[in-house]
Amino acid sequence: MSRQYSTNSSSVCFLDTRFHAILSTASTTLLSLSFVFSITAQEFLRSCIFLFVKHPYDIGDRAHISGPDGINQMEVEQISLLYTAFRRVIDLELIQIPNITLNTLWINNLSRSKGLMERIDIFISFDTSIADVETLCQEMENFVTGPENARDFQSDIVLRCVGLGTKDKLQLQLEVRHKSNWSIESIRATRHSKLMCALVLAMRKVPIFGPAGGVAPLGDPSNPSYNVAVTDEIAAAAREKAAKDTDAARLHPLNQGELPRASDLPVGSETLATIPESMAAEVLNAINLSEAPLRDQEDDNESANIVGSQTLHKSTSRLSSASGLSPDLQQTKSRLGRRKAGHTVPSSASMSSRQGTGLEAAGSRVQIGDFDHEAQVTR
Incomplete structure (x- = not known):
């Protein structure tokens, strides 16, 4: 009988038509299956949100996708529920990427963009004049505003200097704005x-040379x-003339002929930029430093007085605590006055012996009895 009862009870959950029994059975079954299909359900839900809610691209769009290997230029070939097929622009390779992965990447859709801007870096010789740079900018403006290029480029361009290197080259940057996007690679x-051809022709026309210069080797x-x-006389004269010409081209020439000595000039009357370096050094050395040792000695004496007073106070406190006397009894005025400048700081041993003698004398005058502390303070 017990065996038949257990068999009937195990089949009740599947054959019973009551709502509570069916609900408990279904919930248990779904809970057990959730561990198997949870990842698939999560991927399906995220892919649906990515495609139907975010909808970052359509078939035929050109997009730049930031992946682990950098920015990839792609064209959308096929869109499925769980993945998207792209064709790489560089090598026409077909790539399939899950939508759940694309949901975490940066996608730049060029087909949905408007007119884009192109930047070109140009490295030229450091000796190039500013007038030549302005001429190059004018030539590029004439190119983009021409009747054959007006439908492709906008009329406003920017040419600016962005770097000097190690003073061996100039780095220019040319910005040209297109009137359409780059969704079609051939265009x-x-x-x-x-x-680029117009830029090369303009640089040859000005002319503007590279960092090596336009001089033949x-x-x-x-x-x-x-x-x-x-x-030797001609060589020496040529070197002297070249040195004078180089010095004359400076903002503040180093050699200005016969100048008065620095000792004859009042201190601070001339700036160091208008006199040679040798005279500038003499001006610095001519500063009166006779008062500096006196100030240093006065500072040392004040520091010594402060250190001596602090040491005396600490020694008095220790001796007072050791002898059991009140600190007010030790606050006696010194008969010698302040220590003169230049004297050494009294040593700890001499101070201890002096304080010990004073304590013995004070102890002999103390009588056994009631000690009026308030009377000693008011005295």
């Missing part, structure tokens, strides 16, 4: 090639090298 490549047929023999 973008054609416009970019046209812009020494030994080139256009710049042959040769040696000329001159006398």
Whole structure:
């Protein structure tokens, strides 16, 4: 009988038509299956939100996706519920990426963008004049405003200097704004090639040279090298003339002829930028430093007085606590007055012996009896 009862009780949950029994059975079954299909259900829900709510792209759009290997230029080929197929622009490779992964990446949709801007870095010689840079900017403005290029580029361009390097080159940056986006690669490549060709022609027309300069290397047929023999007098005169010309081109020349000595000038009357370095050094050395040792000695004496008073106070406190006397009895005025400047700080041993003698004398005068502390304070 017991075996038959257990069999019937195990089949009640499946055959019973009561609502509570069915609900408990279904909840138990769903709970057990949730461990199996939880990841799939989570991916399905996130993919639906990504495609139907966020909807970052459509088929045929060109997008830049920031992945673990950098920014990839992609074109959307196919959109599915759980993944998206892209074709890479560089090598036309087909790539399939799960939508749950795309939900965590940065997506730049170029097809939905408006007119884009292109930046080009240019490195030129450091000796290039500002007038040549302005001429280059004017040539590029004439290019973008021409009738054959007005439909591709906007009329406003920017050419600015962004770096000097180690004073061996100038770094320029050219900004050109397109009137449309770069969703079609063939059109973008054609416009970019046209812009670069116009830039090369403008730099040759000005002309503007690279960091190495526009001079042919020494030994080139256009710049042959040769040696000329001159006398020592001519060489010395040439070096002296070159040194004078270089010094005269400075903002503050170093050699200004015969100038008065620095000792004859009042201190502070001339700035160091208008006199040679040797005279500037003499001006600095001519400062009167006779008062500095006196100030240092006075500071040392004041510091010694402060240290001596602090040491005396600490010794008195220790002796008072050791002998059991009131600190008010030890506050006697010194008969010697303040220590003169230049005297050494009294040592701890001499101070202890002096304080000990004073304590013995004071102890002999103390009588056994009631001690009126208030009377001693008011005295």
